[in-house]
Amino acid sequence: DRMKSTIALLSIIAAVALPAAAESLSIDSTHTWPRFEVSHLGFSTQIGRFNKTDGKIVLDAATKTGSIDIKIDTSSIDMGLEKWDKHMMSPDFFNVEKFPTMYFKSSKLKFDGDKLVGADGELTLLGVTKPVSLNITGYRCGNHPMTKKAMCGADVTTSIKRSDFGMGYGLPAVGDDIKITIPVEAFKDA
Numbered sequence: 001d002r003m004k005s006t007i008a009l010l011s012i013i014a015a016v017a018l019p020a021a022a023e024s025l026s027i028d029s030t031h032t033w034p035r036f037e038v039s040h041l042g043f044s045t046q047i048g049r050f051n052k053t054d055g056k057i058v059l060d061a062a063t064k065t066g067s068i069d070i071k072i073d074t075s076s077i078d079m080g081l082e083k084w085d086k087h088m089m090s091p092d093f094f095n096v097e098k099f100p101t102m103y104f105k106s107s108k109l110k111f112d113g114d115k116l117v118g119a120d121g122e123l124t125l126l127g128v129t130k131p132v133s134l135n136i137t138g139y140r141c142g143n144h145p146m147t148k149k150a151m152c153g154a155d156v157t158t159s160i161k162r163s164d165f166g167m168g169y170g171l172p173a174v175g176d177d178i179k180i181t182i183p184v185e186a187f188k189d190a
Contacts, residue, residue, distance in 0.1 A: 023058070026189055064111045075100060135157045162178050
């Protein structure tokens, strides 16, 4: 009896001590909306967003590794005005007919302890791929209070120059420096 108890206790300790396997998460598109800010004629900062985003995140906190693979539907751009949306979809800006998707991919995640704090990867926009570093704040995992599903979330920021991707329409009156902010929520895959 004592031997069985000792073996059972050792099994529990071993199970707890083993590093957790990598976890796969799917983007919750109803709470992940990439938003961008751009100077408009030097008079104001205008804000737009994309309403359709999906992708996968793989995290292994024990080994401090993982990957991010995000896809943004460029035709889902939302500037708050239909006429403006159509211009942003045109070849002047996102050229959605030719480039219906932009991508961010990374396999270089940055951790501070168990917290995900950044990612170095590549953004593909208008068929041009450039390195981009993401800053990640407020990273937190837990159970969704209503659905009780396991999830993680964070706020992501970065900046790019749109001209680096060949989007030069309106420069310099319409700004080149683009600030990007993305609230991200993702559910752990079963």
